[in-house]
Amino acid sequence: MIHENLLQVEEKIQRACDNGKRSRKDVTLIAVSKTKPIEDIYEAIESNIMVFGENKVQDLVAKMDTIDKPVEWHFIGHLQRNKVKYLVGRVALIHSVDSFRLAEQINIESKNKNVVTNVLIEVNMAREESKYGVMPEDAESLIHLISKLTNIKVLGLMTIAPYTQNAEENRNYFKNLRKLLVDINAKNIDNVIMSVLSMGMTGDYTIAIEEGATYIRVGTGIFGAR
Numbered sequence: 001m002i003h004e005n006l007l008q009v010e011e012k013i014q015r016a017c018d019n020g021k022r023s024r025k026d027v028t029l030i031a032v033s034k035t036k037p038i039e040d041i042y043e044a045i046e047s048n049i050m051v052f053g054e055n056k057v058q059d060l061v062a063k064m065d066t067i068d069k070p071v072e073w074h075f076i077g078h079l080q081r082n083k084v085k086y087l088v089g090r091v092a093l094i095h096s097v098d099s100f101r102l103a104e105q106i107n108i109e110s111k112n113k114n115v116v117t118n119v120l121i122e123v124n125m126a127r128e129e130s131k132y133g134v135m136p137e138d139a140e141s142l143i144h145l146i147s148k149l150t151n152i153k154v155l156g157l158m159t160i161a162p163y164t165q166n167a168e169e170n171r172n173y174f175k176n177l178r179k180l181l182v183d184i185n186a187k188n189i190d191n192v193i194m195s196v197l198s199m200g201m202t203g204d205y206t207i208a209i210e211e212g213a214t215y216i217r218v219g220t221g222i223f224g225a226r
């Protein structure tokens with residue numbers, strides 16, 4: 001079933017790229033395997049998926065320790081400072097930095113391991129009480145502060161749009177995240193040139209692609225309901 005789902009998802013990605021005049025190679029599909037068993041991940045790998053996302057540190061570490069294929073892991077969930085050490089040096093990208101304290105901890109662990117950790121700033125575009133992420137107006141100052149840290153690099157922005165039956169309702173959040181990225185780039189902050197937009201999930205990834213997503217995070221659409 002995962003194979004068939006992936007064929008469908010790929011078709012929809014291609015159509016959205018066409019609609020948005022995007023090149024398919026500029027959009028990376030992250031298969032969100034959270035709560036799903038190892039066998040499902042291997043099935044996706046069989047279908048040439050090599051980028052996976054998880055939202056719990058413990059689950060991610062268990063899966064990284066088990067899967068013996070050269071896959072790329074992304075951390076997409078809320079991150080506590082005491083768990084940063086389990087991720088640094090092992091994940092390609094942390095999508096969910098939303099405070100300077102967290103960034104500082106990532107920087108400390110990265111220095112210890114002599115690596116530079118790539119991160120995105122999570123922005124709460126819809127200003128939902130229940131969500132993590134910085135408010136849009138606070139993103140620039142946070143990025144400015146983080147830009148002074150030597151072992152952490154901000155590659156772009158991430159958002160989790162509201163759950164909705166009608167994905168069109170989220171179009172403006174995606175459009176505005178892209179605008180925010182362009183605006184912050186225009187400030188010419190030293191060491192900051194952002195190019196990554198992580199936005200769009202099963203319900204709304206086609207809209208996100210039309211609005212400039214470079215990473216889409218798709219779970220249910222690939223692995224089925226959780």
Ligand SMILES: *Cc1c(COP(=O)(O)O)cnc(C)c1O
Nearest residue numbers: 032055076201202217218219220
């Ligand atoms: C679970 C999750 C996804 C995937 O959600 P689906 O609706 O199943 O595609 C994407 N991003 C984040 C941050 C998630 O936690």
